[in-house]
Amino acid sequence: MERTFLAIKPDGVQRKLVGEIIRRFETKGFTLVGLKLMNVSRELAETHYGVHRERPFFAGLVDFITSAPVVAMVWEGEGVIASARKIIGATNPLNSEPGTIRGDFGVNVGRNLIHGSDAPETAQQEVSLWFKDEELVNWQPALLSWIHE
Numbered sequence: 001m002e003r004t005f006l007a008i009k010p011d012g013v014q015r016k017l018v019g020e021i022i023r024r025f026e027t028k029g030f031t032l033v034g035l036k037l038m039n040v041s042r043e044l045a046e047t048h049y050g051v052h053r054e055r056p057f058f059a060g061l062v063d064f065i066t067s068a069p070v071v072a073m074v075w076e077g078e079g080v081i082a083s084a085r086k087i088i089g090a091t092n093p094l095n096s097e098p099g100t101i102r103g104d105f106g107v108n109v110g111r112n113l114i115h116g117s118d119a120p121e122t123a124q125q126e127v128s129l130w131f132k133d134e135e136l137v138n139w140q141p142a143l144l145s146w147i148h149e
């Protein structure tokens with residue numbers, strides 16, 4: 001079953017949107033298999049956002065992600081990587097559709113509330129960067145046959 005890495009960024013945690021954001025993935029039909037509230041080290045932030053190292057916003061992004069707690073999560077389900085990106089919305093919340101997390105709660109690209117892996121390779125890399133194997137829980141929700149044919 002496909003898995004993706006999602007993280008509620010410091011703005012989402014500070015704005016008390018953790019429950020609201022988790023609810024959207026739960027009610028869609030995805031399964032939570034890893035969850036932790038944590039402070040992010042500079043080393044982890046710089047590795048996670050390594051592809052943006054040369055961008056002008058990189059230093060500010062690392063400062064922001066390390067400034068307050070983050071909720072790191074792994075979600076499982078059919079098509080969860082691409083579907084989570086749709087639920088999250090476009091990178092700039094001003095371009096995100098209403099109904100998406102960023103579209104409903106954000107106005108600024110530097111405060112866009114949540115991260116989601118963008119492809120199968122990055123999902124795998126990010127899950128193993130943020131979580132140890134033993135922190136992930138393999139389980140079968142009782143409702144699975146009412147969500148999947």
Ligand code: IDP
Binds near residue numbers: 090118
């Ligand atoms: P994504 O989070 O939608 O996948 P990416 O392009 O991978 O978007 O950018 C990673 C993160 O970097 C964004 O979520 C946002 O927090 C930050 N970011 C991207 N572009 C800008 C910018 O122009 N100014 C400030 N922050 C930015």
